[in-house]
Amino acid sequence: MFAIRNIGELIVVPQGPIPGRSMRAVERIPSSAVLIDKDRIAWFGPETALNAPTACESIDARGGCVLPGLIDCHTHTVFYGTREHEFVQRIEGAGYADIARAGGGIRVTVEAVRRTSVDELVESALPRLARMLRNGVTTVEIKSGYGLTIEDEIKMLEAVRRLRLVQPVELVPTYLAAHTTPREFSARSDDYLNLLFGDEVLSRIRDGRLAEFCDVFCETGAFTVEQSRRILSTAKRYGLRPKLHADQITQIGASALAGEVGAISADHLEKINDAGIAAMKRAGTVAVLLPGCSWFLGVEQAPARRLIEVDLPVAVATDYNPGSSMVESLPLVLSIACTQMRMTPIEAVVGATANAAAAVGRKDRLGAIQVGMQADLLVLDVPTVERWLYEPGRNCVRSVIKGGRSELPVSE
DSSP states (O other), X not given: OEEEEEEEEEEEOOSSOOOGGGTTOOEEEEEEEEEEETTEEEEXXXXXXXXXXXXXXXXXXXXXXXXXXXXXXXXXXXXOSOOHHHHHHHHTTOOHHHHHHTTOTHHHHHHHHHTSOHHHHHXXXXXXXXXXXXXXXXXXXXXXXXXXXXXXXXXXXXXXXXXXXXSSSEEEEEEEEETOOOGGGTTOHHHXXXXXXXXXXXXXXXXXXXXXXXXXXXXXXXXXXXHHHHHHHHHHXXXXXXXXXXXXXXXXXXXXXXXXXXXXXXXEOTTOOHHHHXXXXXXXXXXXXXXXXXXXXXXXXXXXXXXXXXXXXXXXXXXXXXXXXXXXXXXXXXXXXXXXXXXXXXXXXXXXXXXXHHHTTOTTTSSSOOTTSBOXXXXXXXXXXXXXXXXXXXXXXEEEEETTEEEEOOOO
């Protein structure tokens, strides 16, 4: 056993999913402590009530805030190469279609990934995950979707599997072959889907336990509602739970489809409508918002306050990717959620802990301060989460504990 003592404020996030209007009603215990037994939370409460074994080791929080480890529930962390030239083109006024016509966009990353080995994908992702850990992220969802052939999509999922074995951040793999149609299948998207979602591929993913979820970019210019319904229904039969990139650029009914197919999450939602909200509420689908993406692109944010007020469980993630959100810092994204989406700091924290855990199927183990939950915890060097998110750009994480083990030591 070991204890975290001298906690200035313990953020007692309950188990998710937490509906919108309850996201700010989180208990806070001042002058508190947490007792950890192996990889689980054994006790928490006021430090004066701590009854630790005589030989119990301890971490001194030095008056800092303690909260659950952050969960980045929507990322594309395995990729190769960069696209800073597009960053400049957007600054100069080019739109998505302009960049694509000039040979840019997602296909640049696809070509780079196709030329890259599994070892190179792993090597490039390792420092990204190490930096995420230093920012307090203990669990990361990672999507495929930059290979767009059978072997290259499998290669990406294999890279995620290898990464799980060589570093401490917990990884959640998602199959996103339905990201876009590759050049070689131009104007033949159904043929592409038949190939990448055929029995051979899905059986291989299932039998190799290479993915837990199937995602699809349901959007004008990507895949239609009917195609997305077919993809997700097929993948479901192979044990892959549905997710959607929904309502990002246009409103074609993607969030309503998320509710229809019982998706665990619908992500983006900048253009969500009443029908989508109603369908997601009926299905218990988590609304995953990606404020870093809208900030990076300079476009309108998703209506976070509206979704919170109608009581949808709202999660927050980075959408870390080389094209539209080259932002790997989840704390920075939480600050953006506060300043641009008008989420309160505690709502943002719940969005990146309990509700993010629900969005990746780990609500029974992660994202909460509760006896019996896994001991994934952050010790900050500031006394409150309000102070933390008030200082974007400064890493306020003093210590990270993953599964009861200190992965980052207390800094002096």
